[in-house]
Amino acid sequence: MVGGKEVEVMGVISAEDFARGRCFQDAHVEKEEEGPKSAQALSRCSVAKPFCSPLMSGRAEKTGAKAQEGPSCRPRHDPLAPGALVMPRPSANHQWACNKAGLPVVDVVVDPHLTSQLRPHQREGLLFLYECVMGMRAISVHGAILADEIGLGKTLQSVALAWTLLRQGPYGGRPVAKRVLVVAPGSLVQNWGAEFNKWLGRERIRVFTVDQDHRIEMFVASPLHSVLVISYEMLLRSLEQIQKLEFGLIICDEGHRLKNSSIKTSSAISGLSCRRRVILTGTPVQNDLQEFYAIIEFVNPGILGSSTAYKKVYEEPILRSRQPSCAEEERVLGEERAAELSRLTGMFILRRTQEIINRYLPPRLDWTLFCGPSPLQVELYKQLLSHRVIRALLQGSTHANTPLACITALKKLCNHPGLLYSTVKEKTDNGSVESTLYEGLAGVFPESYSSGGFSTADSGKLLVLSDLLTAIRHISPTDRVVLVSNYTQTLDLLQDLCVHAGYTFCRLDGHTPTIRRQRLVDNFNSPHCRDFLFLLSSKAGGVGLNLVGASHLVLYDIDWNPANDIQAMARVWRDGQKKTVHIYRLLTAGTIEERIFQRQVSKQGLSGTVVDLGKGAEHASFSTNEMRDLFSLTDTNSLTHDLLNCSCNMDGTIPAVEDDEPASDRPCQLGRHGDRREVAQKHLSMSELMQWRHFSGDAHTFADPYLDHTRNHITFAFQSTISHTAQ
Ligand SMILES: [Zn+2]
Known part of the structure; x- marks a missing residue:
């Protein structure tokens, strides 16, 4: 008797069957070959269908009318x-x-x-x-x-x-x-x-x-x-x-x-x-x-049983085993169950x-370009950081959606000060974090400032972009460029740049009707297309968008989720691409963009295990330390390179690493806030960055014709190459 119920023991479950959770499974997921019926089936088959x-x-040729x-x-x-x-x-x-x-x-x-x-x-x-x-x-x-x-x-x-x-x-x-x-x-x-x-x-x-x-x-x-x-x-x-x-x-x-x-x-x-x-x-x-x-x-x-059974047999033990505080026994059971789950579904x-597929594709050159902020950007940036909303944030007491609003404001500022100006000017005091944040900014903009015509010189990144496009146009007139941003407002700004420079372009964003998208894409990929630029909102979605008509891609701003950027790159560097692909990621040096980049790189190092970051990342809660790091401005050519403690010549030669101090063991400031695991991840990504080529803005040459024409406004550059020779 157990708990008032009569129980009959019908058999003994082997330790292995329990550990793997098989005893809870119906027997129906047998492999085809080892099915219990095979012997019977075989004999029946040969009886019922002798031919x-x-x-x-x-394959055998059959003759005769019957066949x-x-x-x-x-x-x-x-x-x-x-x-x-x-x-x-x-x-x-x-x-x-x-x-x-x-x-x-x-x-x-x-x-x-x-x-x-x-x-x-x-x-x-x-x-x-x-x-x-x-x-x-x-x-x-x-x-x-x-x-x-x-x-x-x-x-x-x-x-x-x-x-x-x-x-x-x-x-x-x-x-x-x-x-x-x-x-x-x-x-x-x-x-x-x-x-x-x-x-x-x-x-x-x-x-x-x-x-x-x-x-x-x-x-x-x-x-x-x-x-x-x-x-x-x-x-x-x-x-x-x-x-x-x-x-x-x-x-x-x-x-x-x-x-x-x-x-x-x-x-x-x-x-x-x-x-x-x-x-x-x-x-x-x-x-x-x-x-x-x-x-x-x-x-x-039905393959995993009922959802209640699944929860008990797989989900709970696996989740428990992932807790840092779990007992050894729980860890072992969780791992066994996880192994069984992937065997069942694998x-x-x-x-x-x-x-x-990489080896079938042409080489790809990845550039991370650090752009010095304009004087106006620096001044506005400092003003924002000293705002009481952000100061309160760093003291730890604040409203839940404040960090996001502050991050967005800084990101917009990095794209172009004009993006803030229109909001500042409207003076919409609706009590939102954003409107509070912008109070006092109006005085920083020069009297003559108008939100209508953006000056390229007011944004470090826009200066670099403008030079880069001129260089591409000049050196390879038939090359085409995809220009990606997270913000529709930024796309408007980039569109203005195109109009002023006389570049032909097309644009696909969230407002583009579904029915027009395919036509836009087909048209752009056609060899007869006359558009120099494809303006793309990274939020416009559509994984299937294939833009192999372009061989240059510029990521104008940065997303928390590396998967989004990877997806954007894959639109150009994919099957069907014939030319060498150039990817340029623009970052404003010393600002929040670099700090997001550092987090992105460390997540990318993890991509084998955790890729599905989803859109939730911006809403993730940050520790006060993390926020102190995010909301600061460093006057530097490249904060990331500073943090690497790299001793290279900054001329693109890969630094020789001394034997007693392998790159992955270098002391690294990036990891200082995290727990041990986080430090390990950061180190991993750091060692990855250490294999890239580093160029200071005043390096002799970038060994890249396009960028050598763009150097005036680049303060630092990282470059990595992916190339595979077809075997
Ligand atoms: Zn270096």
Whole structure:
């Protein structure tokens, strides 16, 4: 008797099964090959379908009328052709379960039109997706998560999967899917249509993209279209019609959207009868265990058990083991459970990083340019820092959203003082932190100042940018430039610069209608495009934006989240780029921008484990020490280089590191506020920065033609190169 209940002991759980949590799992996640039914299945298969042994593939020529009237036994494409990509044949077990009709097994061969365009890692990815959705990896698995980093061709891999399933199948050659549904964020719907046509050509496939002019009813009535592309919002609205259709494959682009916010959407899609579900996402999904459950539950329902069981068996022990104060026992259990969780899910999650494709890409030169602030910027900066709001902040007592408002004010000031001026002038005293912060600034601006015409000379970064653009125009007249900012207001300012300098440009920001985006992008990438600049708001979103028409990219301001900047760079440095890519990141020396940069670099060193920083970073709470660091101004050519304690000549030669003092062990001031782990991370990133080339503003040369024309206003520069020689 236990607690008033009668208990019968039915067996002993092995220590290993408990540690790994297997005893709490239903037995249904057996690997296909080791399924309990295999022996039985094998024998039944050979009895029921004596003529469909997997050994007798469609490769063998069949003669006679019988073969012709029955289902096809021949692969659609030649499996023996050089470079042919042949999908694995179903196992006997699979045949027993899925080929009730006893149709002959036919090789599924990817259309050579596509095969010739697939990179090796994309062939691998396609194979993986095929095995998952066909249920060849595990009996109850029909879903997959493709979490490749941006630029690896998730779209192409999906197009290839869809096209293969729409035309072929392992049993009698019958297509696996009659229709394919692609659900994507609204801004990418047109892009998907364009991608299908790009890889397959309009003559092969008809893709229906839903928008104002192309309503879902037209798709329902049309037998010609086999692919439906629709936004998440539209899907909810047209659910009734979509439910009536039968889809053989569902692809959810940017599928991490399903994980928490739109439970409605995910349950709507889950409600569709199709079991073959593919989620595409560029962010790793494992960081938040709750979200991880939701996304797994969507692709392969039931595989992790009920959410209560999941919480008890995995989430809680894993979280406990991550607490610094946990007991040894808890740590071991948590690690075991985490290992089991990734074993269970690993068979249908694929994530590869950019490195895999780097060797196909042209070299990339990364420059971090430190720009001296203008006298007006310095004066305003000091004024802001001495404001009572910021002083109160540093004393520790303040309102929750104050730090963010102060950070924003300083960041704007770094971009251009004029961005503050318009607000200062309006004198909107609405009691907000911002309006309080700006009081007293009006006196700092010169009498003659007007918010209308911005003077380039008032912003250090704008001076550098203006020189840089002149240099590019002069040296490589056919090169084009993407100019990225976080702020629409800053884009307005940059646009003014373009107009004044007579540069042709186009612009994409949050206000650009979805329907125009694709046209803008296509137009810019065309060799006949006459636009010199592409002004891009980093918040405009759309991971799929591909801007290989440009070979220079300027990050005008800095974001807390390194992932955003990496994403921006990947728009230019990606498959299809033919020229050497130049990335320029502009920082105002000694200001908050450098301090954000330092935090960014240290997070980047961590990216293997924690990448999904989300948009929440700016709202994170800062310690008083951290805020003291953020809200200070240092008169220097490069605070970051000062903090490195680097003894280089600042002429771009990489400093020799003495043996007794490896770079990673150097004393480093950056880490002084943190705990031990933080210090270690900072050291890591520091050692990374130590491998970059360092140039002081008065260095003899930057060894870069564009920057040597821009030197007047650069106080310091870091440079790193990524180049891979194709083997
Ligand atoms: Zn140095």
